[in-house]
Structures are given as C-alpha cells and as structure tokens.
C-alpha cells in the first residue's frame with residue numbers, strides 16, 4: 001500500500017534543479033547562485049533570462065547575440081495574428097494567453113524539432129513573444145492599433161510602450177525591468193511543476209508552457225496579484241484595518257499574503273514595497289493602504305506579504321490595467337518555465353507519483369436496468 005500523501009506535496013522534493021534556490025527561513029532567493037538582492041535593479045531581464053536559459057550572466061557580445069535572437073522572435077506569427085481579434089473579444093487575458101501560446105506553436109520554426117538546441121531557440125522565442133502577446137491582446141480588445149516596438153528599448157520598455165501607447169519614462173522602465181527580474185523563477189512553484197510534469201512526458205516546450213500558463217492563472221498562485229488590487233479597490237482608504245479584520249474573522253484569505261516556502265518576508269516583496277513607495281509620490285493612497293494591510297495581517301495572523309502583494313500597487317502605479325497583472329507575471333516567468341523545460345528534457349524521467357486510494361472497494365456490478 002502507498003504511504004499517506006502529503007497534502008499539497010508540502011516539503012516533498014519533486015525535482016533537482018540548478019536554476020533557483022530558496023532559503024525559506026532566512027527569506028533568501030538565488031538564481032543560479034546569485035542572490036536576488038544583487039540582481040534586482042542591477043541586471044536586466046534579458047541578462048536574467050540568459051542566466052536561467054543558457055547558464056550564465058552573459059558578457060556584452062553574448063548578450064548582444066541573445067537580444068538579437070529575442071528581437072527576431074518578437075513576432076506574433078500568422079496564425080496568432082489572424083485569430084487575435086476574435087480571441088481578444090471572447091477570452092479573458094490569461095485564457096487568451098493560454099490559447100495564443102498554443103496557436104503560436106504552429107508557426108514556430110522549430111515546431112518539428114526536438115533536442116537541446118531547438119529547446120534553446122524556442123525558449124528565446126517564447127520569452128520574446130510573451131510580452132508582445134499581452135500587448136497585442138490588449139490593443140486588439142481595445143480596438144487600437146498596436147504601437148510599433150522601439151528597437152532602442154528592451155523587453156521592459158517595449159512592454160510599457162506597447163501596452164500604454166506612450167513612451168515610458170526611464171525610471172518606470174527600470175522599475176518594471178526589476179519586477180520582471182524578481183518574478184523570473186522560483187523553484188518548484190505550481191506552474192513550473194506543471195510545466196515540468198508535461199515536459200517529462202517528452203512533450204514539447206509549447207505544451208509545457210501552456211500547462212504552466214493555465215496553472216499560473218489561479219488566485220492561489222499568480223492570479224493573486226490581480227485579486228490584491230481588487231481588494232484594495234473594494235476597501236475604503238479609512239477602513240482598511242476593520243475590513244481586513246472582518247475578512248479574516250469571516251475565514252477569508254487575504255490575497256497576497258502567506259507562502260508555502262517563506263516563513264519570513266519574501267525577499268522579492270522587500271523590493272516591491274520600496275518600488276511601490278517610490279511610485280506613490282503623487283498618489284500615496286494604495287501604497288498607504290497596502291502598508292496598513294500588511295501591518296494588520298501580520299498582527300492578526302502573523303503572515304507576511306508574498307511577491308504578489310506589492311506587485312499589485314507597483315503595476316497599478318505603472319499604469320498597467322489590473323486584468324493584465326497576471327499576464328505580466330507570465331511575461332517574466334516564461335523565462336523560468338522554459339529554462340525548467342530545458343533542464344527537464346536534458347535529464348529526464350517521467351514524473352508519475354503514486355496516490356492513496358480512498359474510494360469504495362468490493363463493488364458488485366449490476367446490469368443498467370437493476371441500478
């Protein structure tokens with residue numbers, strides 16, 4: 001008989017990875033041995049994606065080659081372009097992304113190739129396409145033309161440009177770039193695990209990241225950032241403490257708090273809190289409300305904010321529509337998901353855990369007319 005399952009697989013080690021590491025007690029996060037505190041604000045998202053997918057922080061030449069590949073991959077492909085308007089009109093953002101990434105596999109030049117080299121190329125293309133898909137979706141549903149990309153801007157700057165239609169300020173680009181770095185990878189989180197389970201059947205990278213997008217969407221995972229903003233918007237600025245206490249007393253979860261691994265502050269939240277404060281100079285309401293929520297949740301439940309909590313007010317201050325917050329998460333996490341698929345394919349074994357049977361036994365079959 002199988003052992004008792006660990007509900008939610010808590011503390012179960014499901015894979016070996018050289019990509020990221022968390023010290024949940026100390027509140028530390030590392031990408032390939034680099035402390036997130038050293039990377040955020042000092043390393044671009046492109047360098048971080050290269051670190052995750054290709055193994056190291058690139059020098060100038062290799063970074064230029066990699067960004068050249070990203071620029072070449074910044075293209076929707078004919079099938080996505082042909083179906084975008086219809087999908088944007090009928091699907092919510094994360095549903096649409098799930099569909100569009102799946103459609104995009106049809107036009108991937110490596111669609112019929114497997115192997116490490118093809119995986120590297122697909123990873124770069126998917127990383128370049130994800131921000132474009134979000135921006136193109138937003139333009140299509142708004143009935144607007146997509147603002148052309150500016151070759152002088154990187155992924156962060158072009159995303160802000162193409163979503164808002166306006167040239168973003170330098171500081172906004174720096175902050176958003178750091179957000180992308182902070183969200184890029186996080187060990188065996190639910191969406192990455194989903195991607196690895198799919199990849200471990202030797203399925204292709206697009207299938208694996210479609211599984212990951214569907215998993216990120218849920219409000220217990222990446223979908224929490226959108227819920228945080230909705231919570232902030234549903235509470236009166238003068239009634240934060242009471243509203244939070246009431247919700248907790250009613251047994252509700254407060255989105256953006258708690259974490260399976262961190263037992264102290266999520267190191268990413270430290271950066272995002274600071275960014276939210278900086279961006280709040282002209283309109284401090286949501287930053288102040290967030291601070292108060294943080295204090296009350298800690299006093300009442302002893303819970304710390306996770307990455308999704310201050311990301312919400314940061315994205316709001318950056319002018320990103322609330323229902324694109326989780327898509328923004330996917331823009332960053334695409335770099336991590338694809339790196340995990342590369343890692344899984346490179347040293348694979350089917351992921352197939354056991355289950356504990358708790359159903360009825362010894363049932364006697366009867367013909368349909370006797371049931």
Ligand SMILES: CC(=O)SCCNC(=O)CCNC(=O)[C@H](O)C(C)(C)COP(=O)(O)OP(=O)(O)OC[C@H]1O[C@@H](n2cnc3c(N)ncnc32)[C@H](O)[C@@H]1OP(=O)(O)O
Pocket residue numbers: 008219220221222224252253254255256257258259260261301303306307308
């Ligand atoms: C990028 C990310 O995915 S970060 C996480 C984003 N998700 C959220 O912010 C949603 C809110 N948070 C949560 O639901 C949880 O803290 C999770 C999903 C992140 C972690 O879940 P788990 O490790 O399974 O913890 P679990 O949900 O069992 O919570 C343990 C206890 O803390 C409580 N708790 C955990 N998070 C919260 C919260 N945000 N608000 C109120 N209570 C909470 C639970 O109710 C539970 O209490 P109980 O033991 O009295 O029943």
Ligand SMILES: O=C([O-])CC(=O)C(=O)O
Pocket residue numbers: 183185186187188189190260261306307
């Ligand atoms: O690790 C997790 O469970 C969730 C998380 O914080 C992330 O995916 O960034």
